[in-house]
Amino acid sequence: MKNEKEVKEPKVRPAKPEKALKIKKEKEPSVKRNVAPVWYSLDNAAKIYPATRNNDWNATFRVAITLNEDVNPILLRQALEDLRPRFPTFFVQLRSGFYWYYFEPAISSDVVEEEFTYPCRPMTIGDRDKPLFRVIYYKKRISLEIFHAICDGFGALTFLKTLVGHYLELSGVDISDANGIILNSKDDPNSLEMEDSFLKYYKKNIESSRKEPKAYNLNVTKEQKKDYLRVISGSFSIEQIKKITHERDVTITQLLTSLYILAIFNDMPVERSQKPIRISVPVNLRKFFKTSTLRNFSLYVNVGVVPNDNLTLDEILPQVKTQLTAGLKKEVLQSRFSTNVASEKNIALRLAPLFIKNYALKIANSLVGTSLFTSAFSNFGSVEFPPSMREHIHDVNFILGVSPTSGMNMAAISLDDQMKVTFSSLSGVSNIQAFFFRYLQDLGVDVEVESNV
Amino acid sequence: MSKCQNCGVKVANNSNCPLCGKYLGGDIRSTLYPSYFEKHTLSAKRILRFIFWLIVILSVFLDLFIGFEGWSITVSIAAILIWIIIFKPIFGKRAFGVYAMYDVVSLSALSLWIDYKYSGMVLWSVDYVISAIIGVAITVILISATIRKNKWSEVNVYLISLAFMNLIILILGWTNVHTYNGLALIIAVYSVITIIAMRYFLKKAFYAELKRVFHL
Numbered sequence: 001m002k003n004e005k006e007v008k009e010p011k012v013r014p015a016k017p018e019k020a021l022k023i024k025k026e027k028e029p030s031v032k033r034n035v036a037p038v039w040y041s042l043d044n045a046a047k048i049y050p051a052t053r054n055n056d057w058n059a060t061f062r063v064a065i066t067l068n069e070d071v072n073p074i075l076l077r078q079a080l081e082d083l084r085p086r087f088p089t090f091f092v093q094l095r096s097g098f099y100w101y102y103f104e105p106a107i108s109s110d111v112v113e114e115e116f117t118y119p120c121r122p123m124t125i126g127d128r129d130k131p132l133f134r135v136i137y138y139k140k141r142i143s144l145e146i147f148h149a150i151c152d153g154f155g156a157l158t159f160l161k162t163l164v165g166h167y168l169e170l171s172g173v174d175i176s177d178a179n180g181i182i183l184n185s186k187d188d189p190n191s192l193e194m195e196d197s198f199l200k201y202y203k204k205n206i207e208s209s210r211k212e213p214k215a216y217n218l219n220v221t222k223e224q225k226k227d228y229l230r231v232i233s234g235s236f237s238i239e240q241i242k243k244i245t246h247e248r249d250v251t252i253t254q255l256l257t258s259l260y261i262l263a264i265f266n267d268m269p270v271e272r273s274q275k276p277i278r279i280s281v282p283v284n285l286r287k288f289f290k291t292s293t294l295r296n297f298s299l300y301v302n303v304g305v306v307p308n309d310n311l312t313l314d315e316i317l318p319q320v321k322t323q324l325t326a327g328l329k330k331e332v333l334q335s336r337f338s339t340n341v342a343s344e345k346n347i348a349l350r351l352a353p354l355f356i357k358n359y360a361l362k363i364a365n366s367l368v369g370t371s372l373f374t375s376a377f378s379n380f381g382s383v384e385f386p387p388s389m390r391e392h393i394h395d396v397n398f399i400l401g402v403s404p405t406s407g408m409n410m411a412a413i414s415l416d417d418q419m420k421v422t423f424s425s426l427s428g429v430s431n432i433q434a435f436f437f438r439y440l441q442d443l444g445v446d447v448e449v450e451s452n453v
Numbered sequence: 454m455s456k457c458q459n460c461g462v463k464v465a466n467n468s469n470c471p472l473c474g475k476y477l478g479g480d481i482r483s484t485l486y487p488s489y490f491e492k493h494t495l496s497a498k499r500i501l502r503f504i505f506w507l508i509v510i511l512s513v514f515l516d517l518f519i520g521f522e523g524w525s526i527t528v529s530i531a532a533i534l535i536w537i538i539i540f541k542p543i544f545g546k547r548a549f550g551v552y553a554m555y556d557v558v559s560l561s562a563l564s565l566w567i568d569y570k571y572s573g574m575v576l577w578s579v580d581y582v583i584s585a586i587i588g589v590a591i592t593v594i595l596i597s598a599t600i601r602k603n604k605w606s607e608v609n610v611y612l613i614s615l616a617f618m619n620l621i622i623l624i625l626g627w628t629n630v631h632t633y634n635g636l637a638l639i640i641a642v643y644s645v646i647t648i649i650a651m652r653y654f655l656k657k658a659f660y661a662e663l664k665r666v667f668h669l
Binding site for chain 2: 038039041095097098099100102104114115116117118124126127129138139141231232234350351430433434437438441442446447448449450451452453
């Protein structure tokens with residue numbers, strides 16, 4: 001480890017010269033280096049988040065990497081400051097235009113703090129000094145909490161991996177084998193990382209309907225504490241759970257989604273709702289459409305089951321499998337996000353002043369957004385590190401923030417053979433989580449549980 | 454590592470099972486997360502806000518106590534306006550120009566209300582006050598940029614907005630809605646000069662700011 005005196009003076013790289021952001025229509029996309037425009041419009045998925053926020057909540061999530069040694073905050077601050085030129089779309093603050101919100105570079109990068117409160121507390125929006133994320137350290141853990149309008153889980157984890165990689169570099173670790181697995185903090189950003197891929201892959205006239213029946217609402221009993229979020233994580237072996245998925249011919253996401261539905265069903269009041277229990281499963285569109293964007297490029301597939309008197313996992317699994325398989329077709333996904341882009345391109349909406357758009361988006365979000373699903377389950381999948389970094393990393397975690405309407409969400413992430421499923425909830429009651437993990441244990445999966453409260 | 458007999462799961466970092474709450478031994482709190490506390494900082498903003506609320510509540514209480522005459526409403530409005538016009542821009546984190554716009558709108562509305570309430574709407578507010586407020590706001594915005602409270606590159610949107618508001622006063626004068634247009638004309642010249650100066654000194658940044666604020 002380097003001593004602290006060596007890193008006290010932050011190395012601030014000079015600002016990159018400004019160039020126009022143009023992407024040529026070629027088979028191999030051209031990459032423009034040194035592209036750092038002075039403002040960014042919000043991508044298609046990001047537009048909903050500023051409109052639907054309120055004083056006590058905005059869409060924030062956390063990705064975290066736990067190291068094998070305690071975090072040195074001075075090195076962490078240094079590493080973050082060094083990353084600023086590499087990730088220009090992250091060091092931004094939200095501003096209101098006349099028609100749309102936009103991002104402009106934040107003045108300060110001073111967002112490193114020691115953990116002192118619950119995860120995923122709302123971001124301060126409108127503070128021109130600071131970007132819309134925070135880097136939190138606690139003992140051996142480095143967490144990134146970020147406003148969803150900036151990026152999705154993939155972008156956030158790419159940023160965090162690069163930050164931790166550079167932090168380890170500053171600590172004296174050689175990570176020269178990292179090529180292609182994490183971004184090089186010394187590289188210049190390229191225009192493809194900043195593009196709105198929704199616009200790139202949008203197709204006219206292939207729109208789809210957003211109509212779905214309303215879903216069962218969890219109605220959790222919320223704790224009356226400021227920024228309260230109860231986090232319960234369960235870790236288990238992927239090998240063990242794969243035995244179950246192979247037996248039932250389903251994927252891990254399908255199994256965990258089905259089990260989550262069953263856990264919610266089990267917690268429903270005796271007078272069961274006739275509304276479907278529907279889980280919103282985010283899909284990383286990068287798996288279907290070639291892009292290097294670090295901004296939002298994900299969509300949701302809502303999968304659900306109408307409860308009957310005695311719902312079982314074996315009843316739920318085929319339904320979830322069918323719905324997820326159908327929803328994950330490239331053409332279906334493209335038609336769904338093309339519908340969203342078409343709305344954004346609608347001339348009447350574009351010409352409406354921002355405050356009217358905000359009301360319209362709030363209503364739309366309520367009608368064809370949050371009311372259509374009971375909860376969300378985001379499976380990030382497996383995280384890869386270069387071998388030189390891997391030996392310094394203990395585990396990873398992914399926590400979704402919770403909106404007042406949903407009350408509870410679930411997220412999963414894997415590192416090597418270990419998978420970690422994390423429930424985040426506004427309630428101190430843990431019936432759903434208990435059912436979920438006990439059931440997994442009964443299926444033959446050894447679960448290790450941890451909680452923040 | 455403990456094992457919860459109720460749930461069958463292993464628990465490594467909590468003294469109680471997170472699922473059923475059963476005590477498993479060891480330290481009370483989680484070792485993976487800190488003991489949470491709420492940060493209570495006694496800032497100047499919080500103290501001042503408390504004083505302003507105290508003024509409003511005490512004045513209403515006193516007014517009611519000595520037989521309601523309505524003076525407490527004036528005191529309360531004055532206190533709220535002082536907070537909005539003076540202290541909100543000082544403590545706020547948004548662009549200074551935004552607060553200047555709030556101030557112009559709230560003070561203009563106040564002058565119109567006083568004009569209506571106490572003068573029978575003879576429109577002295579439109580003849581003199583609103584244009585004067587716009588003129589002061591333009592000056593304050595220019596000063597704020599000079600002392601670097603505001604960025605020069607984002608000043609022009611507010612200057613153009615204020616010039617537009619003043620233009621409405623001028624048009625109302627030309628259509629004989631109100632009588633005296635002299636001050637509005639002076640402010641129009643003042644605002645046009647500042648906008649031309651901005652365009653001259655800021656060059657491309659002038660249009661860049663307009664483009665980002667009004668992008669479709």
